[in-house]
Amino acid sequence: MRPGAHGRTTRASDLATQTADAVSAGDDLAKFVDPFIGTAQQRHDVIPGDGVAGAFPGAAAPFGMVQWSPDTNGRAAAGSGGYRYTDSVIDGFSLTHLHGTSCPAAQDISIMPSTGSYPFYPPTGAVDEPSLWGAGFSHGDESATPGRYSVQVTSPVGDRIGVDLAAGAHAAIGRFSFPAGVAGSLVLDVGRRADGAGRADLHVDSATGEVSGSVTSRVFCRQPAVSTLYFVARPDRPPAAVGTWSAGRWSLSPDVADEGGPTATSRSASVGVWLRMPPAADGAVMLRAAVSYTSVEGARANLEAEYPSSVDAVASATRAEWNRRLSTVCVASAPRSELRTLYTALYHAMLGPGAVSDADGTYRGWDGSTAAAQGWTARSGIAGWDAYRSSFPLLAMLAPDVATDTAWSLMAGAMQTGSVPGWTLATSRPDVMPGDGGTVLLAEAVALGLPLDPAQALAAALASAARRPFAAEYDRLGFVPVGHAGPADAVSITLEYALADFATAQLALAANRPEIAATFTERSTRWRSVWDPVSKLPAPRSTDGGFLPVEPTTLPGYTEGTAAQYSWLVPQDPDGLAEAMGGRRVAVARLADFLARLDDGPIGAHAEMGNQPSLLVPWLGGSFGAVDLTIDALDRTRRTLFRDTPDGLPGNDDTGGLSAWYVLAWLGLGPVQPGTDLLIVTPPVAPSVEITLPHGQLRLVNQQVGGVDGRTPVGLRRDGEPLPGPWTRFRDLSAGATLTWSLSDQPTVRGTQN
Known part of the structure; x- marks a missing residue:
């Protein structure tokens, strides 16, 4: 001591x-x-x-x-x-x-x-x-x-x-x-x-x-x-x-x-x-x-x-x-080192977004005006590119008041500046990362049940889509090109825009605007426009439509990652991605190889679980029918890259993004599809965990089959009723539920699970 x-x-x-x-x-x-x-x-x-x-x-x-x-x-x-x-x-x-x-x-x-x-x-x-x-x-x-x-x-x-x-x-x-x-x-x-x-x-x-x-x-x-x-x-x-x-x-x-x-x-x-x-x-x-x-x-x-x-x-x-x-997360029993790592991660995830309004609600708007937040708190330090992958879904579950403040702050920023902020810092919006992460956060807010008007959020998203950097090229070509006039990370931008289009489509559905939903659902398939069918990697394209040569470790064209690491940024269409890779079995084998190494850095051909481009990838095992692959990757990441020492985080925590991911992985609640409330679920680390959700208590329970400790699921029940696979909607949990896992020490054949 x-x-x-x-x-x-x-x-x-x-x-x-x-x-x-x-x-x-x-x-x-x-x-x-x-x-x-x-x-x-x-x-x-x-x-x-x-x-x-x-x-x-x-x-x-x-x-x-x-x-x-x-x-x-x-x-x-x-x-x-x-x-x-x-x-x-x-x-x-x-x-x-x-x-x-x-x-x-x-x-x-x-x-x-x-x-x-x-x-x-x-x-x-x-x-x-x-x-x-x-x-x-x-x-x-x-x-x-x-x-x-x-x-x-x-x-x-x-x-x-x-x-x-x-x-x-x-x-x-x-x-x-x-x-x-x-x-x-x-x-x-x-x-x-x-x-x-x-x-x-x-x-x-x-x-x-x-x-x-x-x-x-x-x-x-x-x-x-x-x-x-x-x-x-x-x-x-x-x-x-x-x-x-x-x-x-x-x-x-x-x-x-x-x-x-x-x-x-x-x-x-x-x-x-x-x-x-x-x-x-x-x-x-x-x-x-x-x-x-x-x-x-x-x-x-x-x-x-x-x-x-x-x-x-x-x-x-x-x-x-x-x-x-x-106390929104209560663990029945776990080693002290596990509890220190878990609760410190939750602490880091709850340091922000920080308040920028005064005690009386007055705040400086993102356009420099003086505004008032009545009944809510204006917040900043909102890292859209980082937050949509982990920290915002976690806060929507465990701190819905703050998540609501965050969504309303984004809406205020959109009204004040004409588009949804992608990254805010104090009363500025440097928007330092690619894509349209603020729009994805608004879609998640609606999907996760926060009090945000879908029609107003949709209007803000549509305004943002029209004002995105390189929006004209994206609309005309279906992708953001590289070249003298194009950005160095054009592939990442295209993939992020396609995901933001998917999120906009979800807002349109919630706002009962099916015609807009259809348009943006079609736009969300533009990830295919940068998918090179020869290399089976996302690749930069020039304005004439030609693909530039790529290898798994190619760096130009990508933000903080490589072609291999951005191959998986299609959470809106996992079935289409598996097909593009050559079928589900090929995709599972490729995913297993990708996750064989978890700390390959931002220049490697394998996962870098200390940075955002890889954070969603392990959850895809559940989408591909290989939830044991997901469980294995989550467990190895937790054991080898996170610990209760000063060097216990594997990279930039980015306003709590890595820490929030750790909490979600520990609990087994994976926000696999940003912009929706779909969760890939895996067994929690502890035998019993109770979580305080917005409208009830969620209890997570592990039951061993045959009395032998194992991590391979052989059954999943929600409130006693069997579920067909390792997924659920947050809306089916938010009022309170019990998820019970039956676990075995016997492996399954990957790619054959439901």
């Missing part, structure tokens, strides 16, 4: 990991969460950043606006999490974080305790400028639990300083404990954020020490992503001395501002404040902070609405909220 105020077990080698714990809804499930999982790389990068999990260990509430977490001196290589487990220096504790991307993001308003005199020259905003207040730390002095983070750091002059942070939805509180008799300082570096700031400003009230201001982002994953975060930070007593800076110069002014360049390789805006705090009897300084995307007044109102009275009080309330969220 690591030393620290909250004593959290974190070592996989503990003997306790070999024991089984009974878990019920009343248990403190937060004790199984290890926020350090995903803060170290499991493998070296194959392409830049693809091995970074991007987790952060700091204090965060479920789906909140604030994530107060440490940023280490190697944060440039830590993705959006800002924290690298192998580092030994903390540069600052910033108020916002995005979970799981390889591209840096957020890390706004860096706050650092320090001792000693201030430096002669303050920060300038230069690219990769080291922190002037970096402090050493060790993991033995560090503790993290849901909603709370603490550490002891050593300042540049050798003083030990305790840091204890707790976060709510919009506001947070920190306790900074300096050595007795030492006048400590708090430094707020407003421009020091991931990828730098386009603009930053602050005002300090010298009489009270309250600091307020804003910072404006500039890019995300090399795409424009401009949004402004406002903040208020209030110490518990007036400072003894105050200094501000701007662009490398100290100032006596209480108001400072600076502007930086527009890209991540240009100088960042740099402003900040240094507060020298008078010594206290216990050496502690309390700092309360809140943020807003609307205004400084909005941040101040958020602070008053959620006034954090103490670290203990906030940590306790946030932990209770985490337990409420985590």
